[in-house]
Amino acid sequence: MRIGILTGGGDCPGLNAVIRAVVRKATAAGDEVVGFRDGWRGLLDDDAVPLDLAAVRGLLPRGGTVLGTSRTNPYGSPDGPARVLATLERHRVDALVPVGGEDTLGVAAKLAAEGVRVVGVPKTIDNDLDGTDYTFGFDTAVGVAMEAIDRLHTTGDSHHRTLVVEVMGRHAGWIALHAGMAGGATVVLVPERPFDVDAVVAHCLHRFDSGFSPIVVVSEGARPADGALVTATGQTDAFGHVRLGGIGAALAAVLEERTGRESRAVVLGHVQRGGTPSAFDRVLATRFGLAAVDALAAGLSGVMVALRGTDVVPVPIAEATARLKLVPLERYAEVEVFFG
Amino acid sequence: MRIGILTGGGDCPGLNAVIRAVVRKATAAGDEVVGFRDGWRGLLDDDAVPLDLAAVRGLLPRGGTVLGTSRTNPYGSPDGPARVLATLERHRVDALVPVGGEDTLGVAAKLAAEGVRVVGVPKTIDNDLDGTDYTFGFDTAVGVAMEAIDRLHTTGDSHHRTLVVEVMGRHAGWIALHAGMAGGATVVLVPERPFDVDAVVAHCLHRFDSGFSPIVVVSEGARPADGALVTATGQTDAFGHVRLGGIGAALAAVLEERTGRESRAVVLGHVQRGGTPSAFDRVLATRFGLAAVDALAAGLSGVMVALRGTDVVPVPIAEATARLKLVPLERYAEVEVFFG
Amino acid sequence: MRIGILTGGGDCPGLNAVIRAVVRKATAAGDEVVGFRDGWRGLLDDDAVPLDLAAVRGLLPRGGTVLGTSRTNPYGSPDGPARVLATLERHRVDALVPVGGEDTLGVAAKLAAEGVRVVGVPKTIDNDLDGTDYTFGFDTAVGVAMEAIDRLHTTGDSHHRTLVVEVMGRHAGWIALHAGMAGGATVVLVPERPFDVDAVVAHCLHRFDSGFSPIVVVSEGARPADGALVTATGQTDAFGHVRLGGIGAALAAVLEERTGRESRAVVLGHVQRGGTPSAFDRVLATRFGLAAVDALAAGLSGVMVALRGTDVVPVPIAEATARLKLVPLERYAEVEVFFG
Amino acid sequence: MRIGILTGGGDCPGLNAVIRAVVRKATAAGDEVVGFRDGWRGLLDDDAVPLDLAAVRGLLPRGGTVLGTSRTNPYGSPDGPARVLATLERHRVDALVPVGGEDTLGVAAKLAAEGVRVVGVPKTIDNDLDGTDYTFGFDTAVGVAMEAIDRLHTTGDSHHRTLVVEVMGRHAGWIALHAGMAGGATVVLVPERPFDVDAVVAHCLHRFDSGFSPIVVVSEGARPADGALVTATGQTDAFGHVRLGGIGAALAAVLEERTGRESRAVVLGHVQRGGTPSAFDRVLATRFGLAAVDALAAGLSGVMVALRGTDVVPVPIAEATARLKLVPLERYAEVEVFFG
Incomplete structure (x- = not known):
């Protein structure tokens, strides 16, 4: 299997840990990984870099993303999706792991609907993505x-x-x-x-x-x-x-x-949003990366990995991005004493 | 309501945050709090200290426990339980919040069985207490x-x-x-x-x-x-x-x-185990303290508060201390690549 | 000997370490210490607090100043100096340790000229006070x-x-x-x-x-x-x-x-400027506090303590506050490569 | 000019900052730098690596030394010094910057006596090297x-x-x-x-x-x-x-x-001794590296750079390594209160 990976939207401590985990897990299974630069832009412009064990060494404690990021949306131009598919084909990519928030995962869901094998990894420093208890970086x-x-x-x-x-x-x-x-x-x-x-x-x-x-x-x-x-x-x-x-x-x-x-x-x-991730975020990002490869190996697509309690599980992308996860003020009535 | 609180077993970052949250929540509701020193020893020897808002100011970032701790077990001596009950009565304590691990909560469960109103707060830096996703300090x-x-x-x-x-x-x-x-x-x-x-x-x-x-x-x-x-x-x-x-x-x-x-x-x-707690632990310890007072206010006893996903809920003490929570190696097969 | 201490101007990590060191050194020598609140305002308004060993316990790692601070200048009102002298007399203060920057030490120098025994401790987070290699907080x-x-x-x-x-x-x-x-x-x-x-x-x-x-x-x-x-x-x-x-x-x-x-x-x-001081600042602030008491014990006045190389020495206040210590750009030609 | 650099003895936070500063300063002046691996061993075994701007990018915050280190002493074997000189000639090295403690600098002094142009950079995490107020890492x-x-x-x-x-x-x-x-x-x-x-x-x-x-x-x-x-x-x-x-x-x-x-x-x-250097150590190590290149450019040899007050100055290696710098307990009588 040949896996493509990209990071989109605002950067977040833990992105590099996801990349590293995907590469290590895939390599151990005999799979290959190619990274696309600056989110979906790398797929539009065919800006790619092969990722092997040496490429991800030392990435775990580093903030930011070595792949770069952008807010480019391939569905923003008429030929965007076709160019993405062409790039995937050119690099013989069998499956894609987009790491990002609502926008990035929204594109992922559309591509999945068009037949691309996709397992997303959720990312939002604001922790406002529904479907997962927490996201790394928060x-x-x-x-x-x-x-x-x-x-x-x-x-x-x-x-x-x-x-x-x-x-x-x-x-x-x-x-x-x-x-x-x-x-x-x-x-x-x-x-x-x-x-x-x-x-x-x-x-x-x-x-x-x-x-x-x-x-x-x-x-x-x-x-x-x-x-x-x-x-x-x-x-x-x-x-x-x-x-x-x-x-x-x-x-x-x-x-x-x-x-x-x-x-x-x-x-x-x-x-x-910069700098080395906390232990919690390094563990969560690593588990997300590992689980994404597992999900691909299990033949899943159109899902993202999510934290539920102490488990990392796959959930439908569409379900997870349907609405923002707001603070349930009524549940936090317990902390009322700390507000005004 | 007059609430007694104590901390037992090994110390842990977050104990002071629990104490502070209990006192703030209770005070806001018109309740009073008394602390017992060095775990169950304070109840055996009637070593108590009143806790008001001023007493807990500045405690949130401080490691350790201002109440002190010990491994004293009141059931280790024949007259132990009676002395505990006498101290509770002398201080007109209506309900007890013991913060501790397996041993401390085991005593709490026995006292609850004898009719004392008890809501425990779980504490183990090793994170090996069953019934809660995480404990503070870990x-x-x-x-x-x-x-x-x-x-x-x-x-x-x-x-x-x-x-x-x-x-x-x-x-x-x-x-x-x-x-x-x-x-x-x-x-x-x-x-x-x-x-x-x-x-x-x-x-x-x-x-x-x-x-x-x-x-x-x-x-x-x-x-x-x-x-x-x-x-x-x-x-x-x-x-x-x-x-x-x-x-x-x-x-x-x-x-x-x-x-x-x-x-x-x-x-x-x-x-x-020393020093200022992480943000995760300060939030968890605070929520545990608040939820313990809520549970007492709701008339519960014989329970401890526990984290389940993102919720803090009451669970029976007996159930939670029945066995150690070990690392489920099979579930962490996903991280196998990191072990030898 | 009865020593008065105050902290003036902007706050700085290490102020509490100075206060603690002065109290510990003085107490060990049989001297007494009284603190004045909010810089010179405490001397104008006779707002004082006795400082013993218990009062300074735990202060070393704490940022800010337990005495509070202000920019009040007693020479700003006609009867200011007289009120300061009256407060000093009322508290039987034999010697004063003002901790502060240019303004605070300027007042100290004037009081010294009027016969008050004064040993200053320099403080500026900007490190722009001449006469000392470094100031704590920087x-x-x-x-x-x-x-x-x-x-x-x-x-x-x-x-x-x-x-x-x-x-x-x-x-x-x-x-x-x-x-x-x-x-x-x-x-x-x-x-x-x-x-x-x-x-x-x-x-x-x-x-x-x-x-x-x-x-x-x-x-x-x-x-x-x-x-x-x-x-x-x-x-x-x-x-x-x-x-x-x-x-x-x-x-x-x-x-x-x-x-x-x-x-x-x-x-x-x-x-x-907030928060716990670094090790360097805790050591420097502690040494400054100790040296200030030593200087008073040696009968000095009108001086401030200063770091010269690895030594803490007394220098005339007037000399130290005569001009700002600017970055000598010519000497830092060595780092030119790092500027634009 | 072609400069050789090596790091010897125990590792220390700031070694990479020295290497980076030497390379940046030298490159800016049109000089070249070659690194030798594992201290003097790299010169004995001709284990070298060219160092340009790209090679030192990102090194400032990293602990340890990318060149590796060892306690190898070329004067420990009869043909050692000759092999060192041969390696220097083979790489057309005009001048050497050894970074190390008493042992490493002792070798440097001997080589200087044999005519090699050498400017040392002092390193000891224990801060016990005479001739400099402080060493980085401490x-x-x-x-x-x-x-x-x-x-x-x-x-x-x-x-x-x-x-x-x-x-x-x-x-x-x-x-x-x-x-x-x-x-x-x-x-x-x-x-x-x-x-x-x-x-x-x-x-x-x-x-x-x-x-x-x-x-x-x-x-x-x-x-x-x-x-x-x-x-x-x-x-x-x-x-x-x-x-x-x-x-x-x-x-x-x-x-x-x-x-x-x-x-x-x-x-x-x-x-x-591991991990990212403090700000103090990054600045000191950087200034040491810059000053070493300056000293070479000024035609000095047989010296090491040293901190005196706020200045970085060259001092004879021999003088600096003649004896250990012990804590002058009599001067620290000022802190007597803190000892037993």
Whole structure:
């Protein structure tokens, strides 16, 4: 068997671990692996690189992806799918392992429907992909954010300042929720629930009353209930991402005014998605890679591997990408005490 | 409601996070909390301390347990149970939250049978307690071991030496398995399967042939198939623990002789169980603490909280402590490529 | 002897280690210590707390300052100095150890001139205080920035993006210089030398040509040679600090336009000054604290302790605060290869 | 100019940073670099590898040495020096940069005396090489040891146990001194002063009295004043190194018996010398590499680069290796409070 592999969408700690696991497992079984560069672009442009054991040595602890990544969508141009199929044929690829999020896996599902043997590996640092308990990269991002919060507690308390920490999460608040719980935040604001600025102010003042300074963790996609806050200061780039000067800075300015205490914003940004993966993510990414090869060997297609409890199992791609996995606020009623 | 809490057995990153969560959740509901020092000893000797919000401030990132711990078993002396009940009555404790492993929870189950309202919180750094997907502390220990392995790769390769890393795990190889997968170990040896020294030697030589140096991760409880190795060098202390000079050192000596290459052993020891918890463990410990109070509020007893997938649920203590959770080697056939 | 201690200006990892060392050394000699809260404000308002061994237990690894800090200047109001002297007398303080930067030590020098026994401890996270080789906190800040750069390399390379990292340093580029050297930055921009945007663009393009993505480290106080860049986007707060949306974001926008490649800015901000100190900073802060008590015991006043090579020695405060310690670019010609 | 480079003796975080800096600086000046493998062995056996910019890309954060290392001494065999000279001639090497400790630099000094152009770079993780304020690798090792001590405090306190931490340092106690100061050890034992077991016991008991548990940091080369302790349990390998079961374990056993409290030993071992260098070490190693090329360009030979204060300067090799740099206990009288 000859397996093609590619990584698409935003990068994530653990992508290299997936690549390495696929190559090691395939090689041990006598299969061959070819990598395509920059996601689907590599298949459109026939930009490929053979991957053997030597090529993946030392990849496990390295962040990013040696294959590069892009947001290219082959279904965006009329001849795209045909070019992909031609490239697959040219490299005699029997089966494809696309590693990516909603968009990348959406393309994978279409190709599977056209007869290409595909087993996907889910990837989203925001942890918002339905069908799997966790995706790799999320634990690392939460760890980076938690360490930042740990550091900010001491400087906040020393200066009697509010510190607002903006973390990733455009549609789902998983990183904010976990980093906030792990870091002992005073308030956690997530996209799933528009927040009440008055309530946030009240919690900050209550925290100051106890002799300590508040930490407010806010997802980049969180918005106030009345909507006015962001209009003034939020900026979006060509991809619709809120950039520097986004919700964190806007909120800090409002809190400084409303609480009468200095406030500062910290926007963690890309630091959250780079660097060496945590142990949890290295194990999960490795197991995903191994399971993808197993699934191909078992003749499956149109599925992605997923974590369910402690098991890695195949699930239909279509089912997994049908909707975003949001934080079920009602289930996290248990942590209500940690929110405002 | 007045809740008593204690921590028993070996310490673990996350114990303080459990204590903090219990106190915060209980306080928010108008309940009171009293802590007992050094596990069941505090109930035998009436060594108690009131726990309010101020007492648990800053505890989340701190390793160890502010309540102290011990291996005292109240059922070890004839009047033990009576003294425990008397202490509970003296402090007007309505319900007990014991945090601990097999032994601590075993006592909890007996007390529940005698009518004490008890909701346990499972704790084992080895992750070998049945009934819960994971226990807190394990992820931190794996992370510490992985970082050590990351460091050892570079020194091993520079000196062309075999490095043997002995990690915790007396009966189950979870830490060795996860740290070995995360660290890219050449060979992982676990208590569940007596290992074949010849095979280990062969894998080490194969690794040297590739131009890199082998890392062998071995659980403290792993033993060779023929049994001879340990007799020569292993030493056990009064608790039956293998101490320094245990399996790691013995194996390094054998590998040096058999491979003709220098070998060194590193025994990670207590570094694995101390220090600040990882984000995963802080979140899990916090959720366990919150869920224990919820379970008490719901009128449950004789149960412990457990992680099942992404849910925290109550399960009968007896069921959870009936047997050790060993590494299911057959399910990890998927990672066979990483073992010898 | 009764010693007063206070911490002023921006907080810094190591402040608590100084406080602990002063208290331990003084206590061992039979002296007493009293702490004043929030810098000189504590002396103006008589806000004091006794400090004994129990009060400083566990402080060594903790960031921030348990005494709090502020930028209050007693010479800012006509009766300020008299109130300070009155508070010192009320608490029978024989000698004062102010820990702080240029401003705090400037007040210390004036008080010394008025007859108060004063031995200062220098503190500036920017490392720009003349008279000492290094100040504590700087090494920690550089470490935090380096770890961020390590992480950003992988995400930059995966996405073929320029990443701009804005670090602290309003007047001196020490953090940018050291973090850039340690992190392997493509370009380092410091306040000491206005930068040439064309040259930065050229270096970024050259880096892309080699198949890797550029990292540009920029001090918050660095400015382009032609001055136009900042006018458009820089914002300053009431203290004259460049806030979010400062030089890093402006530079990223320009580089994106000029290189034709996506660019992103990361502003590390307060994460650099919070959290547990590095070993270097804990040792330096501890030695500073011990040496300050030694200097008082030796009858010195009007001096601050300073690191010279591996020695900690007393130097006149006036001499040390006369001018900023800038990066001697000519001496760092040796690292020219790392700049643009 | 054609420069040869090699790394000898025990490996150390920062060796790769030196290699990278030499290659970058030399390449920028139009010079060429060739690496010899495994220290002097590469020159004896003509085992060489050309080093260009591509070869050193990504090396800065990597521990160990890509050139490998050994303890081979060319002056150990009669034809050794001639073979070294022949290899140098064969590769048209104009100048040599040996990176190593006392032994490696001793060979370098002899070759310089025979007319080879040599500029050495000092390396010793123990920091015991005279003539330079610090050597790279030391700060990283101290950081690793400090983090371990931070972790051990919490587990020690929870179990009311003494924890003995054995760190590197055969002849000099720099790592123990700095890690002990940074970690807040109760007692620090160094090779420079034979220790009094009674005094150690007394300090441990005093620490228990305060409600906390003692941490004893001991250099691998520290010995008790009466000498009896080691005879029983110490083991040395073929190189005279004390191996597992050395002073740490022996001391823990004695302290358990003498204090009546459980004691455990942790031997940090090779974890201290592997892995990514700290920022301090990356900067120092980089500056050393750059300065070595500068010194060659300036026509120097028979010197090594050294850190003096904040300057990197050339010093005669002979002078620097004449004697070990021991901890000047009298100067550290300032930290007396931290020892027993």
